[in-house]
Amino acid sequence: xxxxKSPSQDTYSIEEIDISKEIVSRAGGVNKDEDYIxxxxxxxxxxxxxxxxxxxxxxxxxSQAISSAASxxxxxxxxxxxxxxxxxxxxxxxxxxxxxxxxxxxxTPSPWTSTSTTVGFAxxxxxxxxxAIIVSDGTNLIQIDTANAITYxxxxxxxxxxxxxxxxIDGYILAVKVGTGDMYNSDNNAPLSWTPGNLIxxxxxxxxVVRLMKVSNYIVAAGKETLEYFWDAxxxxxxxxxxxxxxxxxxxxLGGYAQEQNAxxxxxxxxxxxxxxYKLYDFKCEPISTPTISRYLNTLGTDYNTWIGTLFAYxxxxxxxxxxxxxxxxxxxxxxxWTRLAYRQNANFPVARAHGIRTSTGNFxxxxxxxxxxxxxxxxxxxxxxxxxxxxxTIVTDSYDFGTFNRKNMSRLTLLADQTTTNSNVQVQWSDxxxxxxxxxxxxxxxxxxQCCWQLGNFRQRAFKLTHTDNNPFRIAGLRADINKxxx
Numbered sequence: 307x308x309x310x311k312s313p314s315q316d317t318y319s320i321e322e323i324d325i326s327k328e329i330v331s332r333a334g335g336v337n338k339d340e341d342y343i344x345x346x347x348x349x350x351x352x353x354x355x356x357x358x359x360x361x362x363x364x365x366x367x368x369s370q371a372i373s374s375a376a377s378x379x380x381x382x383x384x385x386x387x388x389x390x391x392x393x394x395x396x397x398x399x400x401x402x403x404x405x406x407x408x409x410x411x412x413x414t415p416s417p418w419t420s421t422s423t424t425v426g427f428a429x430x431x432x433x434x435x436x437x438a439i440i441v442s443d444g445t446n447l448i449q450i451d452t453a454n455a456i457t458y459x460x461x462x463x464x465x466x467x468x469x470x471x472x473x474x475i476d477g478y479i480l481a482v483k484v485g486t487g488d489m490y491n492s493d494n495n496a497p498l499s500w501t502p503g504n505l506i507x508x509x510x511x512x513x514x515v516v517r518l519m520k521v522s523n524y525i526v527a528a529g530k531e532t533l534e535y536f537w538d539a540x541x542x543x544x545x546x547x548x549x550x551x552x553x554x555x556x557x558x559x560l561g562g563y564a565q566e567q568n569a570x571x572x573x574x575x576x577x578x579x580x581x582x583x584y585k586l587y588d589f590k591c592e593p594i595s596t597p598t599i600s601r602y603l604n605t606l607g608t609d610y611n612t613w614i615g616t617l618f619a620y621x622x623x624x625x626x627x628x629x630x631x632x633x634x635x636x637x638x639x640x641x642x643x644w645t646r647l648a649y650r651q652n653a654n655f656p657v658a659r660a661h662g663i664r665t666s667t668g669n670f671x672x673x674x675x676x677x678x679x680x681x682x683x684x685x686x687x688x689x690x691x692x693x694x695x696x697x698x699x700t701i702v703t704d705s706y707d708f709g710t711f712n713r714k715n716m717s718r719l720t721l722l723a724d725q726t727t728t729n730s731n732v733q734v735q736w737s738d739x740x741x742x743x744x745x746x747x748x749x750x751x752x753x754x755x756x757q758c759c760w761q762l763g764n765f766r767q768r769a770f771k772l773t774h775t776d777n778n779p780f781r782i783a784g785l786r787a788d789i790n791k792x793x794x
Contacts, residue, residue: 317790317791317792318788318789318790319708319788319789319790319791320786320787320788320789321706321708321786321787321789322784322785322786323703323706323770323784323785323786323787324703324704324784325362325701325703325772325782325784325785326347326360326361326362326784327340327703327704328340328596328598328643328644329341329342329596329598329599329635329644329645329646330596330598330704331598331601331602337741338740338741339702339704339705339741340702340703340704341646341700341701341702342362342645342646342700342701342702343645343646343647343648343698343699343700344364344365344645344646344647344648344697344698344699344700345362345363345364345365345645345699345700345701346362346363346365346621346623346625346636346638346643346645347360347361347362347363347638347641347643347645348360348361348362348363348623349640349641359783360783361781361782361783362701362781362782362783363621363779363780363781364690364699364774364779364780364781365620365621365647365699366620366621366685366686366687366689366690367685367686367689367690367691367692367697367777368673368683368684368685368686368689368691368692368693369683369684369686369689369693369694370681370682370683370693371670371672371682371683371684372392372403372410372672372681372682373681374679374680374681375396375401375410375412375680376396376397376399376401376680377396377397377678377679377680378396378397378421378678378679378680379396379658379676379677379678379680380394380395380396380658380659380674380680381394381395381396381397381422381423381424381425381443382394382395382424382425382426382427382441382470382659383395383427383659383661383674384427384428384429384439384661385661385662385663385672386429386439387663387664388437389452390404390405390406390665391403391404391405392405392661392663392672392682393427393439393441393450394659394674394680394682395425395441395443396680397421397422398414398416398418398421399412399413399414399415400412400413400414400415400425400441400450401413401680402454403682405663405665411454413450413454413456415441415446415448415456415458417446418443418445418446419443419444419445419446420443420444420445423443423444423470424443424444424470424471425441425442425443425470426441426442426443426444426469426470426471426472427439427440427441428440428472428473428474428479429474430449430474430479430497431474431477432477432495433477433495436451437452438450438451438452438497440472440474440479440497442468442470442472442481443470444467444468444469444470444484445466445467445468446458446459447459447464447472447479447497447498449497449498457498458498459497459498459500460498461498461499461500463500463501463502464481464500465481465482465483465488465490465500465505466483467483467484468481468482468483468484468490469481469482469484469515469516469517469518471517471518471563472518473518473519473520473525474497475520475523475525475538476494476538476546477494477495478491478492478493478494478497478538478546479491479492479497480492480518480525481518482515482516482517482518482527485514486514486515487507487508487509487513487514487515487527487529488505488506488507488508488515489505489506489507489508489515489518489525489527489536489545489547490504490505490545491504491505491545491546491547492504494546503543503544504544504545505544505545506536506544506545506547506548506549508527508529508532508534508536508549510532510534510549510551510554511529511531511532511556512531513529513530513531513532513558514529514530515527515528515529516528516529516530516559517559517563519563519565519570519572519586520565520570521535521568521569521570521586521587521588522568522588523537523538524536524537524550525537525547526570526586528559528572528574529558529559530558530559531556531558531577532554532555532556532557532558533554533555533557533559533586533591534549534554535549535550535552535553535554535589536548536549536550537550552589553589555591556576556577557574557575557576557577557584557591558574558575558577559572559574560572560573560574560575560581560610560613561573561610561611561612561613561614561615561630562583562613562614562615562628562629562630563615564615564616564617564626564627565617566617566624566626566639568587568588569585569586569587570585570586570587571583571584571585571586571594571615571626572584572586572615573603573610573613573615573628573630576593579593580600580601580603580604581600581603581604582594582595582599582600582603583595583599583603583626583628583637594637594642595644596644598644599635599644602630602631602633602635603630605631606630606631612630613628613629613630614628614629614630614657614658615627615628615629616657616658616659616660616673617660617662618636618657618660618671618673618685619662619671619685620671620685620687621687623638623639623640624638624639624640625637625638625639626639627647627655627657627660629654629655629656629657632653632654633646633653633654634646634647634648634654634655634656634657635647636655648697648698649675649692649697650692650693650695650696650697651695651696651697651698655675656675656676656677657673657674657675657676658673658674658675658676659673659674660672660673660674661673663684670684670685670686671684671685672684673685689777690776690777690778690779690780691777696775696776696777697775698773698774698775699773699774699775699780700771700772700773701770701771701772701773701782702741702769702770702771702772703769703770703771703785704769705737705740705741705767705768705769706767706768706769706787707766707767708787708789708791710791711766711767712766712791712792712793712794713764713765713766713792713794714764714765714766714789714790714791714792715763715764715789715790715792716762716763716764716765716768716787716788716789717760717761717762717788717789717790718758718759718760718762718787718788719734719758719759719762719770719785719786719787719788720756720757720758720785720786720787720788721734721750721752721757721758721772721782721785722782722783722784722785722786723752723757723780723781723782723783724752724779724780724781724782725752725753725754725755725757726752726753726778726779727753728753728778729751729752729753730751730752730753730774730776730778730780731749731750731751731752731774731776732749732750732752732757732772732773732774732780733747733748733749733772733773733774734747734748734749734750734759734770734771734772735747735748735770735771735772735773736762736765736768736769736770736771737768737769737770737771738765738766738767738768740767740769741769744771747771752778752780764792770785
């Protein structure tokens with residue numbers, strides 16, 4: 307056994323390498339420090355069993371679930387759970403996929419003013435219990451009933467143009483007129499009827515409203531500088547809504563909106579801070595992004611309308627996902643940890659729409675990507691490919707010096723990973739020059755009880771990169787390094 311100059315100090319040690327940290331980047335777009343692509347962290351906690359463990363899991367794959375009905379990107383969509391129908395707008399039509407009989411019906415709600423802008427959907431319930439879907443392209447408003455019959459709004463008092471992301475609350479449809487702070491409401495129990503003067507202004511600050519968000523029994527008018535809260539006060543004339551001045555926030559709305567239960571997620575900017583990702587719930591609005599993500603968002607331009615937010619669910623976890631620039635960031639709503647996503651061998655996961663869909667055959671997350679088709683895909687926990695094409699999950703660790711900058715020799719690196727039933731390889735690479743370069747790497751087969759590689763050479767500080775591309779699951783708890791510390 308080797309010893310240092312002091313016979314009492316053993317220079318051999320077995321060191322644990324943590325692979326479940328946060329994404330870190332020293333500057334936006336610089337590929338250094340920890341990174342996690344196509345994986346998520348699963349934290350297992352049990353007070354009664356005194357158990358706390360963290361695993362890094364490869365995400366579920368996906369398969370095509372609904373064939374393309376027309377060429378073009380999906381402009382908007384809505385899953386009507388009571389009817390088990392998925393409505394989605396492509397070009398000048400609306401398509402309806404019926405999950406009961408797996409058929410597609412084409413609706414052509416002419417006249418759409420535009421065939422490329424966003425189309426918004428809202429579910430409406432009448433006071434007699436009848437339900438319908440209200441659809442807007444920002445100029446026109448239509449109603450679709452349970453038989454897929456269309457009724458057009460012909461009321462000249464409909465605000466035009468308005469933000470197509472309409473909202474339902476208390477028997478009203480609410481819409482914001484573009485370029486103003488005016489929030490209009492339809493007549494009560496009559497979504498296609500609009501009366502002059504039925505509006506209220508968001509005017510705490512001299513900004514315009516960009517989008518309406520629904521939080522509990524409040525409507526939040528998200529503007530270019532503020533978030534203002536409104537509630538149904540039952541005012542007899544004009545708008546029934548009144549402003550609640552107490553929870554007003556000096557936060558601007560930029561994009562990336564998604565709603566999950568009673569929480570809204572979006573990208574915004576505090577009056578005196580950088581661009582951040584926010585969670586809005588009740589009267590609280592708090593940043594949930596890390597400095598790394600904020601730095602990245604600050605490097606992008608001002609084309610905020612291309613920043614897309616959505617929600618995914620698979621493998622027992624729920625995720626808020628943002629697409630901005632060339633990257634897709636993903637936050638686990640349970641752990642708050644961020645990772646990155648990439649579809650097939652793309653650099654990002656260009657999701658356009660996503661819905662959690664419950665049918666008689668199970669509960670699945672369906673999604674569409676911006677690929678100029680109207681295909682729908684679904685996550686499949688039995689697959690680790692995207693529609694038959696491989697994707698790579700990547701784990702990049704922190705750089706470790708193991709307590710000293712003296713040169714060290716690593717004799718063995720062991721993966722603490724699940725053993726597979728068939729041959730499945732993980733490529734292990736390392737960088738000894740602060741992530742500037744990586745070696746060609748070694749391949750470790752997961753189909754064995756000792757998953758390791760040998761003779762990894764000497765170093766002062768080392769970071770590891772693990773990649774897995776096979777159509778197999780991959781779950782890992784950490785790395786274990788056998789090293790011998792030198793004296794210089």
